[in-house]
Amino acid sequence: MTHEVATLEVPEWSIAADTTLKPEPGSRQLSASPSSASLLSANTSTCNNKPKILLMGLSKSGKTSIRNVIFHKMSANETQFLDPTHKIDKVDISNKSFLDFQLWDFPGKLDISHLRDKEDTSTIEKIFEEARVLIFVIDPVEEKHSIAIDRLHGTILEAYKINPKIKFEVFIHKSDSINEDQKIDNIREMTHRINRKLMSAGLQDRILISFRTTSIYDHSIFEAMSIVCQQLLENILSPFENILNAFVSSNKMEKAFIFDLHPKVLFKLMNEIFRVLN
Numbered sequence: 001m002t003h004e005v006a007t008l009e010v011p012e013w014s015i016a017a018d019t020t021l022k023p024e025p026g027s028r029q030l031s032a033s034p035s036s037a038s039l040l041s042a043n044t045s046t047c048n049n050k051p052k053i054l055l056m057g058l059s060k061s062g063k064t065s066i067r068n069v070i071f072h073k074m075s076a077n078e079t080q081f082l083d084p085t086h087k088i089d090k091v092d093i094s095n096k097s098f099l100d101f102q103l104w105d106f107p108g109k110l111d112i113s114h115l116r117d118k119e120d121t122s123t124i125e126k127i128f129e130e131a132r133v134l135i136f137v138i139d140p141v142e143e144k145h146s147i148a149i150d151r152l153h154g155t156i157l158e159a160y161k162i163n164p165k166i167k168f169e170v171f172i173h174k175s176d177s178i179n180e181d182q183k184i185d186n187i188r189e190m191t192h193r194i195n196r197k198l199m200s201a202g203l204q205d206r207i208l209i210s211f212r213t214t215s216i217y218d219h220s221i222f223e224a225m226s227i228v229c230q231q232l233l234e235n236i237l238s239p240f241e242n243i244l245n246a247f248v249s250s251n252k253m254e255k256a257f258i259f260d261l262h263p264k265v266l267f268k269l270m271n272e273i274f275r276v277l278n
């Protein structure tokens with residue numbers, strides 16, 4: 001598997017020096033960068049026509065940890081030493097079998113709705129065009145639920161405007177830090193709050209958002225990410241299932257599996273589950 005990393009500088013107008021960018025409480029400020037929106041569009045050419053998965057969310061919600069644990073074999077403990085992301089990291093995820101897409105890891109500081117305030121439509125288009133799935137990561141332990149929900153809402157509106165086919169996944173992350181009741185409460189609360197916002201925008205029937213609780217300390221992040229990857233593989237899953245079904249019935253087997261060694265992709269027969277295994 002190859003993981004080529006390209007980076008997009010956070011455009012100048014989205015750094016903390018910009019008064020329209022409200023840094024999150026207690027967050028570190030980004031230092032000034034010589035970059036610009038044009039650099040962002042120039043670098044976009046490195047990801048020609050590959051489907052994109054966008055990884056967004058507030059600072060320290062766990063985006064880069066997720067990316068590294070799943071696709072770079074980093075251990076969960078090592079993620080404690082990751083630096084904050086200052087640029088949009090575009091990671092080319094491609095192996096010789098199934099997976100072939102770009103994963104864009106966004107700095108938590110970058111709020112898309114501020115690009116809209118700046119009327120920077122072309123950058124917003126660059127970000128959302130060709131994007132198949134937008135994963136929004138929320139840390140339920142941090143007391144920033146309202147900020148996260150507002151950011152999620154603003155991001156969804158911008159993404160949907162550019163690309164109505166994009167799918168939305170919310171990972172209520174770090175679930176190892178909360179108990180089972182809190183997990184259920186969190187999903188209920190987040191679903192309710194975001195649906196209410198979408199309703200007031202008249203979009204509740206048009207935008208489908210899936211909520212999942214995840215943690216890099218157990219299998220949940222692999223399961224969640226595999227469901228996301230599955231959405232990129234819709235075209236090949238069905239023929240594979242037919243082949244496996246034929247194989248199973250002709251050999252009188254109960255089940256058959258196909259694994260990919262890294263990131264341990266599993267196709268599971270019969271119930272149409274496709275997973276990335278821990």
Ligand SMILES: Nc1nc2c(ncn2[C@@H]2O[C@H](COP(=O)(O)OP(=O)(O)OP(=O)(O)O)[C@@H](O)[C@H]2O)c(=O)[nH]1
Pocket residue numbers: 057058059060061062063064065066076078079080081082083084085086106107108109173174175176177214215216217
């Ligand atoms: N308990 C727990 N901590 C996690 C989990 N995932 C990530 N973390 C921790 O969360 C902290 C922030 O993680 P990052 O991956 O750097 O967060 P980020 O969203 O990329 O942050 P920015 O780069 O600032 O946008 C690190 O200390 C991680 O170890 C998780 O599932 N459980």
